Structure formats: structure tokens, C-alpha cells
Amino acid sequence: MNTQIDSNYTPDALIVGGGIAGLQSALDLADQGLQVLVVERQSSIGGHMIALSKVYPTLDCASCITTPKMSAAAHHPNIQILTNTEVEAIESRDGAHQVRLLQKPTYVNFDKCIGCRLCEYACDTEYPDPFEEGLGAVRAIAVPFTNAIPQKAVLDAAHCGTCGTCARVCPTGAIEFDQQPRHLTIRTDAVIVASGFQLNAVTVKPQFNAHRSRNIIAPITLERLLAPHGPYGRVLRPSDGKMPSSIAFVQCAGSRDESIGVPYCSRVCCMYSIKQAMLLSGALPLADITIYYMDIRAFGKGYEQFYQNAKAMGINFVRGKVARIHPVDGGDLAVQVESTENAETPMEPRRHDLVVLAQGMIPGWMPADSTPVACASDGFVATPALTAPTATTAPGIFVAGTAAGPKDIVDTIAEAGSAAMQASQYLYQKRSALVAV
């Protein structure tokens, strides 16, 4: 736990979330000479992006783009970072804000921890690694992942066997089993909500039977399988470790569907599925890859060309809505498609040995419950101003990235810059008004 930051620290701006949006906003404010505090609820900054394998349309490795931004933020003299910390509430008065934070115990004193990982090596309790989507194992006390920031061990109390080995091997005496949650209130003039998204469950549509087969996976699981530094170093299907030979991508499996309460488009699934299909055809040159879709939404710069390349590479694009998925023998899946392309066999089930469901993006945090920020009917932060897409309903509180609706990384980064611009303007005007008085 980082205890160096206390209520006497009054940053110019506080940023909720240390994903790509929050980091970009933080850097764009700090580069203007403003003091910024980034609050992240996970054990490392980097958000969803740091777990991706490669990113479209350039196919840069995601780490190569994310780690430098993480590192730049961590080293910036004007940026402070609090991980394992949640925003409990924001109270705003006269355009200034009191942000109530809850620092969760990590059972490691961050001032003493040097990231040597001796505790991690000595710990004999393992559990499925959340960073690897449960495919690998992680010790109960561990640095969250290779390129995590901060490089500090964090103890997972739910899995700790309380044997005390970590405390015995720690060369700096950093382990503190008696750590308690710490409440902290930070006063600041501007807040940027960059709380991101989460994905709805792969089981959200019961007719897809994701609860009945381990070979129906989430796209983020496939990201980890495709990552060169992922759990297996290659693509193996979860149930039996077989190399898949026929992979299906089911689009809109958690979006554009009023029956599950997500009527909107999640905006990124078409493109990441095409990207994953391309990477898969590289990793498994003999595999058949099929994308079942309603509309291919390749709208961004260079995206349509990326889609056309995928078609040219031999990836099958089948226009049709998947109705049902059933587990069949051998761990395989029967995918029933209402295809619009073949009049004779519109509902014939097609056999695949791995199915990827394109989940929908839903809000990562509901600030309306505890802050003056209102949300729209889709659950994401409302941005009613006609000419300021990053202004929320609360003066001095701005929003960036997927907290204001699904968005890809490129659009998120642009919006994060815009939110930083709005926040710095707000600060400038507030302070020039003070000087004038």
C-alpha cells in the first residue's frame, strides 16, 4: 500500500482510472505543468490494453504501445499514482471536489518493497491467474504481471494460506499482515472519469451454452492465447490443450441485442475479431477461421483496408446471426447459423472446435450512485454538451474513453486528450478568475 500520499496532497486534477484513457489524460495534463493524481483500482496501471496481444490496424504489439505510456506516467514528475484504490464518492461544491478514496490493503508496504519477487518465488499457494484469464497460475503473493507498474508484490488475501513464508524471506520486512483498508480524502479542482468498461459475461445469452463448454471462450482469453508471452506461448484450446483447427468468431454475442439490455454496438468487436482471425491464421496456418456477423463495422482509419486484407487472406466471413451453440462430442461445438447466404441450408449446424464470443462492452463503474456525474440510459456517463464531448453534467468533472461509451483505442486516446484540454481550460479559467478577484 502506498501511504506516502495523504490528504495534504492537493493535485490540480484527479483521474479515475489508470487505463489507456486515464494515462493519456494524465500525461496531457502533466505536460502542461499541472499536478495529477491517477487512481487505479487494480494492482497495476495499464487497464485492459496491457493484456492485449497486438492491436489493429497496425498490428503493433499492445505492450509496445502501452508500456511506454505507463512508464512515462510513472516517471513523470507531475504525476502520482495510487493503485489498489477505489473512488468511494465525489462531493462537489463551487466547482471544487472532495474525492473519497478507499485504499485496499495489499499486505505489502510499498515504501519497503523493492520488487525482488523473493516472496513470490517462496510462496507455495497458487491460484488461476486473473491476468491470464485463469489459464495460468499465479502465487498468492506476487507482482501482478511482468510489465506491471508499480513493480510491487501484492498479497491476495482470498488465496493466502497464511503460512508466513513471504514475511520470512522478504529482505526488507515489507510484508504487513495487519494492514487495514485506508480511507483518504483528496481535494482537487478537476476530475477526469476514465473508469473504462467491463465486458458482459460470455454466458449472457443462455442459447450459446458457454457455461457448458470450456471451448467457448471470451475474446480476451484468445488475446492471452495469442500473446507471445501468454500462458502457453501458443494457441491451445482450454478443454484438452488441442490445437484448434476450426475456429468460429460469433459477432454481436453480447451487443446489439435488446433482449440482454445491450442494444448498442460495442464498436470494437468487428475489428478485434478480424485482427484475432489474422493472428490465428499466422499461428495456425492450416486452421479454418470463420467470422459470423451481421454487419462488419470497419469504420476507422485504415480499418476497411484491414478487413479487405483479412478477406484476401482466406478468412471466411459468413453473414448470418448465430442462433444457438451446442456442445457436441470431442469437446467440439455445433454452431447453428441463420445464414443469409445459402437458401438451401440456412440453419445447418456447422462444427467448430473453438468458439469465440464477441462480448459487449458495459460500463466499468457507475459514478451516478456516488458522484454528481449523471449517466445516460445506456449506463455510460452522459455527455449532454453539444460542443464539448468530454464534459459531464457536473462542472469540473470530465470524462474520457470508454467510460462514455464503447470506443476503440485510437478514439479513446483522442478523447483523453480532449478531456485533458477541457480540464486544463477549466483550471485556467477558475484560477484566472481567482486572481481577478
Added chain:
Amino acid sequence: MSYQNDHQGQHEDEPVELECGEPGRDEEAYVRKQIELARRQADASPSAAIAAQQHQEDSPSLRIGVYICRCGGNISDVVDVERVAETVRLIPGVATAKVHTFVCSDPGQHTISDDILYENLDRVVVASCTPFLHEQTFRGAVARGGMNPYLYEHVNIREQVSWAHRHDPAGATSKAIRMISAAIGKLRHVAPLDQIKLPNHRRALVIGGGIAGLKAASDLAGRGIKVLLVEIADKLGGHLNQWGRVYPSERAAEELVADLVNAVGRNPNIEVLLSSKVKTVSGFIGNFKVAVESQSGANGATQKLNAVVGAIIMATGFRPYIPQDGEFLYRTEPTVLTLPEFVQLMRSISHDAKRLVYKEKNVRNIAFLHCVGSRQLDGVHEPSTDGRLNSYCSRTCCTTILQQALAVRTRFPQIGVFDFNQDIRTYGRGEEDYYAQASRAGVVFFRYNGEEPPRVEITPAGRAKDGALSITVKDALTWGQELTVGVDMLVLGTGMIPGQIQDLIEQMKLAIGEDGFLQEVHPKLRPVEVAVNGVLLAGTAQGPMNIQETLAAAGAAAVKAASMFATESVELNPYVAAVDLTRCTGEAQCVTQCDYEGALQIVQMEVDGEWVERAQVNAGLCAGCGACVAVCPHRAIDLNGWRIDQFDAMVDGIAADIPGRECGSELVSIH
């Protein structure tokens, strides 16, 4: 192992025979060889002599750290990185050689800065991805360790090695070693450099007074930064001045423009020039000199204004695609309209109108055709007059079509609406709702494959019951049946094409992408920056965007300018030409060759008490291209950081015999 000396020095010594199998001896021999090479080099050329002397002076303290990146597996799946480290460690001067999964990550960078502090390194090499991505990252890490960041060399063993030679791991490993050896060779000849500091004029030029330009200008002015806003038309607002309601708010476009224009008008930090054009741009970040020509008054007199600005924001926007004559019968049939023309038509009709009348005819049914001038395919579509195909998606047409289709069905329920699309791309927030509502409102959808766009024909006489235009489509929604629909009016869903700013592109040396729009350096790392420092992109000059995205992009450009103006001076890379005044004779061959106006000039100066003419470099304008170096007959000009002797050392580094534990031919084979 036999060592064949291929160094073309002035002395040719006998080849040195080395025995294999005793690593200790290998190493010793290698050191001897390096010293010998340095000696011969010293004899070879005077500049090399100076360099070699420097090298000898530096040598006792030379402690090079080499960091080899696995890049997850991007590099290490092909290159045997452990072996690279092992081999590189044997090169004299290398104090440490380490392998890391991601050197660019925080722990990786820490390793470098810690080693500089605790291992007393004085030179650093990182072998990883392209310098384009991370050279700056590692310079930062080196600087944090307290070392001059220009005593650092970047080696690209991903794009140039592991990705290029993925089927030849042994060759790739050997090439990686040699490239690192070259960098080490260069590092023996480098001296600390300092960034060039130049004054920063805290004022931005925004070119274009559409919503992107208005937003960028008001953002900067609201932050206390002065702005010069130049608009070619006699009115601010751009394309939105001719628009109806905007999605998804359904507010009037005028309202949005008025909001932004008022914000600009209110702010004393903004100077607006209407009916004006940026004629010339010269200079560099922090110090651009621009000349603007304005048409003033009714008599058309032109006024010229010169200004100095620190940053330039390109908010030059897009042009609407105009179909070619006859494309889907456009300009052949008066009832074929583009989407903007249809929006105008809808705006012109009074609110209580019960019928849609166009060219004195009652419109009974309308077809909307998506992707006209967008998503064009080679072999299917006719290229434009400039030979280009618009292969990109214009991003905004789908939702605009559905918005208009829905408006038609709502205002004139008797009009039948048919929509011909490849995909419906209502991706944005609130946009899917237009699709759902349009479906519910009875819009009939047909789907065609991009390879087979619908055919539009004049309905043969006698069959024109449903309308004068017949649209025939192979409809994918009904398993590819060929269907023909007759309509009174056809609206072509035309998209965006790049703005006409060829003169600025040439003057400012801006890059354009395959799509013809202005090209950013990197979509995620530097999304609003271009290769020319201090020039930023805002909005649709960069590619199709909707209004919300344009406003966000304008803010992103503004924040970069605001960050740039946060410091008193701008700092530039020191890789610029430098003149050796003792050798320069003022012949000006370098000036003739220089592509960058003002970067090199001949000036009168006092050298050794005499007034002479000599070449002088303007560090702000010099791009470090090296053209001057190549033409100087006296070797009087060289590039800081990329000197000729440094290149020589790199070549020697590549060609040098590399010590190693194996003697197989693979080590010397370079693919």
C-alpha cells in the same frame, strides 16, 4: 577458426590465425584485433585519427551496457537472445549485456538507469524494436540514470531482424549480433550532445474555421494561449453551415456552429481572418513564419499579413465526394441526388408540408444507396480523375442515411423508403437507435456485396409505374435473389474525400496516407502529430470523422499545442549539420544542395582574424538529412550524431570478427 582480415586500411598485415575451442584465447585475440583495427583506422583518415584518439582517451573508462529485448516473443522466438547477450558480452568495452522480456516496460527501463548508476556505465545500447517506437523512451531512461542521452544507440532487431528473417533463426541471431557490434563501434566515437533550445512563440495558427478549427481555437484561447484562426470562406462554420440536424442529439447544426463561433468571438485571445488563405509557411516548431493573404471588402483588394507562430493546427477538413458524371446516373437524371443535396432538400421543405415535391413532381418512393465513393474496390469501381480509389469507409454516411430515411418516413409516411447497403455501420453512441427506429418505421433494407454494387437504370417506358429509376440488386438478405425496385428518387450516400490543400502539403512537407488524408506519425503513440514538429492535425483533415469525434480530435490537437507552450523554449534533437570553419572555403556547394530553405547559408564572419565567407547552419531549420555532407569537397561539414567516422566505425563493427563459443559458419553468415 581462421580470421581473414578484410579491412582496407593502408597497412595490410598478415591474417591472424586463431584456434577454436579455447574461449579464453578467443577473447584475448579479439581484444588484440580490436586494438589493431583502431590503430589502422587511425592511419586511414585524419578524421578517423581524431576519433581514434578520442577513443583511446575514452577507452579506459568505456563501459557499455547492452540491453536485448525479447519483445514478448516477437524477437526471442526467432533470435537466440541469450546467445546474443553471451556473445556481445565478449566485445571489449561491454560491461554488461542483459536480456529482458520488455525493455520498454518500467522494470526494463529501471534496469538501464540503475546499471548506469551502480555499474558506472557510460554508453548504452538497446536492441529492440524500431527506433521510431522507442528511441525516445530509452533516451529518457538513460537520462534518468544521469547519462547524456546521446551516448545511447538504438538497434532494431525486430523489424530488421526477427520479423524479416523469421525462417532463419541462426542467420537472424548472427545479424542481431553484428548490428549490435556496429552500434558498439559507433559508441566508441560518440561525444555527448545537447538538445538545441530555441525560443517558443506562444501563439498558434489554426488553419480552417470549420468545427475542428473553431474547437481547437477556443480550447487554446480558453487556456490563455493566443490563436490566429484563418478561414478561406467569408464565414466560420465550414460544412455544418449547410447541414440540417446533427445526430445523435438531433439539434440544429446552426446551433452547434453558433455555440462554437460565439466561444471564438468572445475570446480576445483569438484573431480571426476570414476570406483568407495561408500562402507561405516557413520556419520550425516554436518559430513558424506564415504569410496570410486576405480578400477584404467588396472590391476584392488583397491584404497581406505576416505572423510568427509556435504551432500550426491543420483543421483543413474534407471535401464531400461528388460522383462522376453518370455514376449511378448522377447528373444524367435530375432525381439522383447526393446525400448533402438531399439534406438541403429536406431543410428547404416547410414543416407542415404533407408531400415531398421535387422538380414539380410528387415523390412517392426514395432509394438510398450506401458507400458511393467509399469502400471502393479495385476492378469494381472507376478510379477518380486523380487515379485514386477511395478504399476507406467514410464513417458518417450510414447513420446520416438512416437519420434521413427515418425523417422521410416520419414526415411523409406515404413515401416508401428503400435502403441499399453492404453493412450498416451505426457504430457510435446513440446511432444504433436510428437503425432500429428506421426498421420499425418501415424502411425496407436490401444488402449487396461490395463486388456487385446495385445497377441503376432508367425504367423502360411503360413499366414506370413505381418510378422512373430502376435499381437492381443481388440481395444477400434473400439468398442472393436478383430484385428490382422502381423509385422516383435516388439518394447517393456520398462520403468524404481529402481537402484540397496541395500547396500547404508541399510547402510544409506533410505526409499523406494511402487514403489521401493527412497522415499522423502513429495512430496511438502520436495520433495528432506529423513528422514536422509543431504541426498538429485536427479533425477530418486526417480522415473521415463524425462531429463528436472531430471535436474530440480538435481537443487532442489543442492539448498537444498547450503542452508545447508550457515551456519557455522548444527543444530539438541535436542531429544537425555542423561546419568545420578551418576547412570550409565558402564555396556554397552545400547551400545549393540543401533542400530546407534557410537551413544553410553563406555568411561573412571572422575566422582567425580574417573576414571570410563561410557556411552557417540554422539548427532550427536543418533536418539532418546529410545532403550537404555528401557534396562538400573539403569534408568541412558533418552531421552531429551521425558523423562519417561514426559510420565507418559501424561498418567496421559489422565486418569485425565476432567472438563466440561456436565456430560454425552460421555466425558469419549474414542474410
